[in-house]
Amino acid sequence: MRNTSKYYLVDASVLPKVFIKVVEAKRILASGAIKNVNEAVRKVGISRSAYYKYKDHIFPFYETSQGKVITLFFTVEDYAGILSSIINRIADSKANIITINQNIPINGLADVTITIETGQMTRDIKDLLDDISSIEGVKRQEILARE
Template sequence: MKEKAGYYIVKQDVLPEVFIKVVEAKRLLESEKVQTVQEAVELVGISRSSFYKYKDSVFPFFENSRGRTITISIQLEDQAGLLSHVLNVIASVGANILTIHQTIPVNKIANVTITMETNPMKDDIKELMDQLESIEGVLNVKIIARE
């Protein structure tokens, strides 16, 4: 049984400084102000190992997450109907899917990237992430971009 990820909202001033710097490095990379991770970490003053250790776990909180476009990355077991189930969950919360990209399964695991508009959503993004993570056959769900 896989462990369910928990999410917390924590004020920035109580976070370890490395978390803030990881978020800043990610922002630099996303905005293309720097081209490499090395450039980003040098600018913010952390090591590459710190960046890679926390990059998939630390995200800025957007108070107004509705009305945004988000891109999520999902790893799925290669099972008939699983992607359809994922899409039905997304539709059930009212998100508007803009793009879907699925790789050919390797070692019976497919990577799927979905970009969606969140403004029509009934629930918040955390609820959607929790619902997706609870689906049998979903191995990993991450938000990889927000606009």
């Protein structure tokens, strides 16, 4: 039998609250703050049946990127050490850097493309990008592609 699943990227604000609560319960369980499903669903305010119905079908965007190849794009100010800072943050998260490309700076800004493999990452991609955006001189960042 062929898998006919279709996937959509949807803004959380338009989803029924039960989906958001299922994701929250999964996050609580994954963090180890609560050890069993009963406590987690009670804490977020959903039934066990709702949790089990949706838990395998809804994921935060960053969670679906685990074990994937992701191409990141940055626009950075041209000064010594900024690329090194970005690479160090990626390395600290245990992502495997596959390629790095930095264009020649124009008007004090350079475009950088970094492709990473996320299988061994110790944090989610959203946290990594938030961390990189806090580096002084990083002006823009985005995910260009995911495989």
